[in-house]
Amino acid sequence: MNELKERVQETFEHFHEHPELSWEEVETTKRVAELLEEAGCRVRTFDDCTGVVGEIGNFGEGRPVIAVRADMDALYQEVQGEMKANHSCGHDAHMTMVLGTLWTIRQHPEILDKIGIRFIFQPAEEVGAGALKLVEKGVVDDVDYYYGIHLRPFQETPDGKASPAIVHGATGSIAFEIRGDDAHGARPHLTHNAVEIGNYLINAFHTIHLDPNIAHTAKVTRFLAGGRNINIIPGSAQMALDIRAQTNEVMDQLRARILEIIQSARDLYHVEINITEDFGIAAAEVNAEAEEVARQAIVRTLGEENLTDPIITPGGDDFHFYTIKRPQVKATMVGLGCGLAPGLHHPDMSFNREAMMNGIRVLSEILAIHAEGVEER
Incomplete structure (x- = not known):
């Protein structure tokens, strides 16, 4: 566990120190692709856009396909008097937690034998266009369940707790x-x-x-x-x-x-x-089955006392385009309490980086629960 924790912190530092704007995540894509390949994933990149997909596990006939998504892009904002790319929405942490989930699951061949797992690293969430682009690429066409994760502000979810669903509102300009x-x-x-x-x-x-x-x-x-x-x-x-x-x-x-x-x-x-x-x-359309799996995973890993109700927020996320464009996909987004302050998109946003390990445990347990479901059939 100490080795994983150290690798997680080093990976986060790299992404945090090398932010890239929407559709410009070229070096981020390269780095993620390298890490996916090192972990034994089948890797797919795209000729006309950034983003990368890694697959591991059993994609045989009758096996469920479970996808996990991380957004990749940073915001462009003034930081200490300088306009620059800045990871103030937590996407550096999201990528790190999804990679940490891959590194964890690799140690459990009994899970990999039961399900196919697709790790989707999506560009351009901040401009609301990346999900639609990857839908066009067919990355969720065969997906049964789809999970995202997002850091939450301290006013919304206390550090150490987690929610099985974020009910984002619709946003527009x-x-x-x-x-x-x-x-x-x-x-x-x-x-x-x-x-x-x-x-x-x-x-x-x-x-x-x-x-x-x-x-x-x-x-x-x-x-x-x-x-x-x-x-x-x-x-x-x-x-x-x-x-x-x-x-x-x-x-x-x-x-x-x-x-x-x-x-x-x-x-x-x-x-x-x-x-x-x-x-x-689009506003969130949370699937009850996916939410229940996330709820069980939070209870198993963090304890029932650290489970919170679904989060209702006027903020938006293009993650929900996946389910609107492909209604057969059952999806939810986990909300992770991590002491985030002063708030999302604040140029000086910070959070308890130790909480990323909680996110990794929850996502890994979600995959384990789906593998258990295969055994019960």
């Missing part, structure tokens, strides 16, 4: 440009003031009222208009919204209302408004 001509401040009749149009839109967005029993928000997070000269009426502006809802159905309603309001501004002001970004991540 809509960006658009108001296009028109500038005019002199003395001649407001010659243009449409993009600031006034933007103010109309903000007020209209605040009139959206959907089911109050289901959490949802729409917030303007960008409004750029005007320049250095105050006596110029700006005809153009850039705006963007962050939108969130706890269910996919409410997200669809929210997005439709926002687009209707934007169209109403076009009609009212006779102005050109162009959508420049319309992007979203």
Whole structure:
């Protein structure tokens, strides 16, 4: 165990010190591929994108295929005054824990004989596109059960505890440009003031009222208009919204209302408004069977006193695209308490690195439980 713990810490340090942005995880892909090959996995990489898949175990007919996913990319943010790639969402830990699970399972041939195990290292989670790309690659087409794991903030899950499911909400962003001509401040009749149009839109967005029993928000997070000269009426502006809802159905309603309001501004002001970004991540659709397996694994490894209820969070993760695009896949994401503070995506995020061993134990036990299920058939 001490040898595994030392290797886990060294591996984490490497990933932590070599962060790479979404779709740019070239060196990370190479390093993970090397470690998978060293562990005896059959390895698959891709010609047109980053990411790597490793397989080990028995993929014979009638054997269940169990997949475990780790995201790979870092965020781009200001860290101590410098804009740089930074692992402030825990993906360095996620990769390390999945590799630690592989190293653990290799010591249990009785598990490898019963099930096929696929370790999926996915790029571009932070831009919500990596899962969809790997779905296109067919990496989950034959998967029966699929598990992810994610570090959780201390406010949500105490250190040493774990949850069998993270119920992420749907998230999205809509960006658009108001296009028109500038005019002199003395001649407001010659243009449409993009600031006034933007103010109309903000007020209209605040009139959206959907089911109050289901959490949802729409917030303007960008409004750029005007320049250095105050006596110029700006005809153009850039705006963007962050939108969130706890269910996919409410997200669809929210997005439709926002687009209707934007169209109403076009009609009212006779102005050109162009959508420049319309992007979203689906809400979680947790499978009860996969959640139960994760629950049993947490109880067996950490004790029932360290099992928490499923986590409901307005944050999002593109992991849930796998089950939406391939509904036959039974999936859940384990939430790992690790003393994470001040919070996810904070440039100075830190956590108790010892907790990675808990994650490895839980993921390894999940695979053991699936192997036991094969024996019972």
